[in-house]
Amino acid sequence: MADFDQELDATGLNCPLPILRAKKALGGMSAGQVLHIIATDPGSVKDFEAFAKQTGNELMESKEEGGKFLFLIKKV
Amino acid sequence: MSDKKLAIIATKGTLDWAYPPFILSSTAAALGYEVQIFFTFYGLQLLKKKLALQVSPLGNPGMPMPMAMDKWFPVLGTAIPGMQSIMTMMMKNKMKAKGVASVGELRDLCHEAEVRMIACQMTVDLFDLNPKEFIDGIDFGGAATFFEFAGEADITLYV
Numbered sequence: 083m084a085d086f087d088q089e090l091d092a093t094g095l096n097c098p099l100p101i102l103r104a105k106k107a108l109g110g111m112s113a114g115q116v117l118h119i120i121a122t123d124p125g126s127v128k129d130f131e132a133f134a135k136q137t138g139n140e141l142m143e144s145k146e147e148g149g150k151f152l153f154l155i156k157k158v
Numbered sequence: 159m160s161d162k163k164l165a166i167i168a169t170k171g172t173l174d175w176a177y178p179p180f181i182l183s184s185t186a187a188a189l190g191y192e193v194q195i196f197f198t199f200y201g202l203q204l205l206k207k208k209l210a211l212q213v214s215p216l217g218n219p220g221m222p223m224p225m226a227m228d229k230w231f232p233v234l235g236t237a238i239p240g241m242q243s244i245m246t247m248m249m250k251n252k253m254k255a256k257g258v259a260s261v262g263e264l265r266d267l268c269h270e271a272e273v274r275m276i277a278c279q280m281t282v283d284l285f286d287l288n289p290k291e292f293i294d295g296i297d298f299g300g301a302a303t304f305f306e307f308a309g310e311a312d313i314t315l316y317v
Contacts, residue, residue, distance in 0.1 A: 096257040098185040102267055105188035123257070136189045 086118035086154060087111065093122045093150065100126045101133050104155065108139060111157050116142065119153040126151050162186075165311035166195045167304070171203030173211040173246060173261065178317045179204070180264035186313075187271030194311075195268075196304040198278035201317075202285070205277055205292045209262055212246040224248060269295060276303060 090107045092100035100121045107117055119130070127144060130153050134141035143154040164186045168179040179201075183193045197205050204211070215221045215236040223245075227235055235241070253260070259267075268275070275296045282289060282298065289298070297303075308314050 094257045096259070098181050098188070099257070099259050102184055102188050133189065 085116065087115040089118045089120070091120050092126070093120055095121070096123050097125050097129065101129055104130070104133070104153075105137075108155065108157050113157055115157050117155045117157065119155065121151045121153070122149065124151070126153075130155070162191045162313070163307065163311040164191045164193045165304070165308035165314045166193070167314075167316045168195055168197045168201035168204060169199050170317065171200030171211065173213040173249060175317065176204050176209075176211050176261045177264070178315075180261060180268055182315065183273045184264055184267045184271060187268065187273055193268075193271075193273040194276065194304075194307045195273060196276045196278065196299075196308075198281050202277055202281055202287060202292075204261070204265070205275065205296055207291060207293050209265075211261060212242055213249050214242045215245050216242070221245075265293070269293075274307075 088107060088111060090103055092103055095103070100119065100123055104117065104119055111117060119126075123129075127146075130141055130144060133139070134155060138158040140156040140158065141153065142156050143152070145152050164183065166179050166183060170176075179195050183195055186193050203209075213221075215223060218236070223236075250260075275293075276299045277289075277292060277296055279298045279300055281287075
């Protein structure tokens with residue numbers, strides 16, 4: 083697991099809450115910092131890809147581990 | 159970030175149909191869209207401070223009914239007094255259990271994200287609605303107000 087600056091637990095939350103919480107968390111971070119997100123919503127995999135593409139933030143990693151979806155997003 | 163615009167007309171005042179405008183608006187705002195929602199007719203219920211939204215199985219054959227009720231009481235069963243309250247309660251419980259945000263929560267998120275909400279003045283007058291019952295920070299306007307923004311929108315939805 084790569085290093086990260088902040089962690090967001092979005093487990094148990096459904097669309098669109100993981101994205102909205104991530105957006106809020108990124109808003110409080112500075113450019114270049116990395117946010118680690120833990121989600122259980124299977125839809126979040128595609129959604130975080132789309133989120134990164136549209137906001138310019140970099141989706142560094144997206145993986146599934148023990149029924150959880152883990153993401154690393156670097157703030158642009 | 160994008161400088162796209164999303165315009166939505168929200169016309170329905172039921173618990174289920176409250177979701178599309180607020181989910182799409184909050185998400186679009188998170189993606190950098192400028193968003194405006196125009197609430198008209200029954201959609202004005204979504205602007206009330208005290209949300210009392212319900213979902214009705216009546217005339218809604220697509221709604222999954224618990225305990226195969228639709229099989230035993232087709233159509234008429236959905237009209238039994240109290241059925242609407244029961245279905246509303248069940249829907250709310252299910253949403254909570256599945257981590258779906260409440261309508262109020264999504265509306266707050268829209269507000270935070272500066273989604274502009276406009277109440278249709280004509281419908282407010284038509285139904286004698288009290289503007290004091292609406293949440294703060296909304297505007298009142300008409301069709302021309304909607305087009306002022308929608309005319310420049312990249313996406314326009316009618317819900």
